[in-house]
Amino acid sequence: MSMPPATNRAPRKDVARNRQLLLDAGRHVFAERGLDATLDDIAHSAGVGAGTAYRHFGSRQGIIDAIFSDVAHSFIDDAEHALTIDDPWRGFVTFVERLAERQAADRGLYQVFTGQSGGCISREDWQTLSSSITAVADRAKESGVLRDDVGLSDVVGLFSMLGPVYDLSTATATPIWRRHIDIFLRGVRTDAPHGSIAAPPGLSADAISLAMGIQ
Structure with missing residues (x-):
């Protein structure tokens, strides 16, 4: 059975990687600065664009919920x-x-x-x-x-x-x-x-x- 081209899998890997980068950065930024930090602040810390952050979480509240849900x-x-x-x-x-x-x-x-x-x-x-x-x-x-x-x-x-x-x-x-x-x-x-x-x-x-x- 042939495997799908690597180029088809790479975007999904990038999506997962960027989400994890944002979660890790969010934990660090919120721990240091509190929940008033913006999603733009977190995106900058993660080294990704603000648009990427908003596509993943929609808002600051979205990433707060994702990080602190448990x-x-x-x-x-x-x-x-x-x-x-x-x-x-x-x-x-x-x-x-x-x-x-x-x-x-x-x-x-x-x-x-x-x-x-x-x-x-x-x-x-x-x-x-x-x-x-x-x-x-x-x-x-x-x-x-x-x-x-x-x-x-x-x-x-x-x-x-x-x-x-x-x-x-x-x-x-x-x-x-x-x-x-x-x-x-x-x-x-x-x-x-x-x-x-x-x-x-x-x-x-x-x-x-x-x-x-x-x-």
């Missing part, structure tokens, strides 16, 4: 790993630290997790992720180390506040975000002194998803 799965994997750690408190700490590490290294990932600049986790993935975070926290509470009033909204709220701290860490080449994580973790232990500021109860998963624009 982002929640990495967070869910982190939570599942935390649940295998014998010490529930160490599991909670490991989970929070791992999420912070991922987001400190990738501005786009941080924006997706917090629902900014067109980044958003799907409702189905959010339901799984929120349940996973709650399971990690509940296990630490049942062990008597994590405060009973700490829950999902406190973990999500922590990361929503860390954006400027990540920027400061980058600007100073110092992982100052680790200090803020440590302060948070010390404050949510049952043996931490009670604060003097009146605070409302935590938000539900539905309230958080509404605020984050999860459809």
Whole structure:
């Protein structure tokens, strides 16, 4: 059986190669500059024409969706790993630290997790992720180390506040975000002194998803 001419296969190879170049460049550009980077910026970084980028993805949102479509799965994997750690408190700490590490290294990932600049986790993935975070926290509470009033909204709220701290860490080449994580973790232990500021109860998963624009 004769093979088709190589010239018939080359264009398809070029299409696949260009798509991969754009995805790789998009991950790098979004990690460094965040989701406000344009598709033209990504095309330039990939070394292809803007028209090629638009033919593949149609818009900036198209490549955001392609790159981050399964982002929640990495967070869910982190939570599942935390649940295998014998010490529930160490599991909670490991989970929070791992999420912070991922987001400190990738501005786009941080924006997706917090629902900014067109980044958003799907409702189905959010339901799984929120349940996973709650399971990690509940296990630490049942062990008597994590405060009973700490829950999902406190973990999500922590990361929503860390954006400027990540920027400061980058600007100073110092992982100052680790200090803020440590302060948070010390404050949510049952043996931490009670604060003097009146605070409302935590938000539900539905309230958080509404605020984050999860459809």
